[in-house]
Structures are given as C-alpha cells and as structure tokens.
Amino acid sequence: MNISPIPAFTDNYIWQLNDGEKAFVVDPGDAKPVIAFLDAEGLTLAGILITHHHWDHTGGIKDLLELWPGIAVYGPHNDAIAEVTHPLKEGEHIQVLGERFNIFEVPGHTLDHIAYYNEQETDHDILFCGDTLFSSGCGRLFEGTASQMYDSLSKLKALPAETLVYCTHEYTQANLAFAKAVEPNNAEITSRIASVEKLRAENTPSVPTTLGLELKVNPFLRWDAPEVIEQANTQSETPSNEPVEVFAAIRGWKDRF
Ligand code: ZN
Ligand code: FE
Secondary structure, eight states: OEEEEEEETTTEEEEEEESSSEEEEEOOSOHHHHHHHHHHHTOEEEEEEOOOOOHHHHTTHHHHHHHSTTOEEEEESOTTSTTOSEEEOTTOEEEETTEEEEEEEOOSSSSSOEEEEEOOSSSOOEEEOTTSEETTEEOOOSSSOHHHHHHHHHHHHTSOTTOEEEOSBOOHHHHHHHHHHHOTTOHHHHHHHHHHHHHHHTTOOOOSEEHHHHHHHOTTTOTTSHHHHHHHHHHOSSOOOOHHHHHHHHHHHHHHO
16 A cells, blocks of 8 residues: 655645555645546546644545545544545544544544544554544644543554654654753653754655654653643643643643734
C-alpha cells in the first residue's frame, strides 16, 4: 500500500492510499488536486474516508462523486455530511485495499470526529486522525469539551509507539514554537524544531509523525510531565495536577498564544 499526501489549500494534506490501480483519499476538502494526482498516476478512485464535517475536509466529495459515481464514502454519523454512504461508529471496522481499519470516535475538535486505525503485524501501524492529533499539537475545541478531547487523545496515546500518525494539516512549526514555550528545557523539542526546519526548507511534509515522537514533544499528550504540569498551573486560575485539568489549561494557553 502506497500512502502520500496531496497538498490542498494553504496547509491541508489530503492523504491518498493506493495499490497501483485503485486509490482511497482521506478528507478531500478540494477535488481539484485529487483529480490531478489520480490522473497523473493513472489511478481510479475507489472510496473516500471522512474524519469530520469541516469544509476543508469534505468540500471536494461532491465533485469526486461526479467523476466516480457510486463509490463508498465512509464517515461519521452526521447528517451535515450528506454524501456519506457508510456512517461509522466506535468499534466498527472497514476494509480499505484489503486492509482492516478500526474506527475510533474522537470527539473534541468537533463532536462527530472519528479516526481510522490500521494495525500492521510487522510494520508501523497507521492512524488517520484528521484534526484531532497534530504533530506537536492538537485540534482546537470548536464543539467538544476539554474533557472529551482529553479522553480522545488518551485513546490515541495508548496505541503502539511506532504508529505512524497521518495528520491533516502542516501546523508543525507553529505547534513546536508553542511546545518550546511550555517546555523550554525539553531537548527533544529543540532537536525536532531543527529537523522540521530542514524538512520545511526543502518543502517536505513534517508528517506523518510517530506516536513515540509525539509522546516526547507534544504538550497535548504530556499532561503527566512535571514541567508541563508546572507551566499549566501558571496559566490557570485553578491550579491542579489532574491530567484533564492540565490538558485544559495547556489548550486554553495555546488558544491565546
Ligand atoms: Zn477541522
Ligand atoms: Fe482542518
């Protein structure tokens, strides 16, 4: 299975998976770059995976269905995404190019948000997590509560460290600037800043990242790190060591950063 990002808008990645003939795309906010990619590679669209209802993840579905009518559109239970043919729930699974993807419900950024997880026997597992987990960041809380997002991120945090995390935005550098403010003494963050700077200078995506790396550099997964707890408490009117409160304080701080 070949996976690569199709850049869209200013900082979106539409991930495509293909087997040399058939392709699936994740969160096609814009049809144009997807069609150009599939044409150039001689691929047929076989299905669409949607993580949540935002327009930058769904806006291209209609035009793609005009070219490839009748293909499966997987997505959350949400009437706002009228094109979804297979609404999915936690614990269900689907087949994508012969691979099994399990569904997680991960509310927080939006209430309908789901993620797709493929377990590999020998290689890296694969996670398409939309706008829930970013490299060194997490999605803004547009609809859900901090506690819902904390539960969702806890679910993802429990996956194997080698899991490849396919985020849908190139937000890594801005996220790292915030991560550095939260943990000025975290050497892993400093070295990640340097390596991402190099990647971006060559216009190479900084994602997929791995869960193992995120556990070391992502302030939104590090609610149990002493420096993160200490910093969260300087930002909160109600200091607490409770992981969910630490997460909420860090999320609030990032919104003002
Ligand atoms: Zn979104
Ligand atoms: Fe988005």
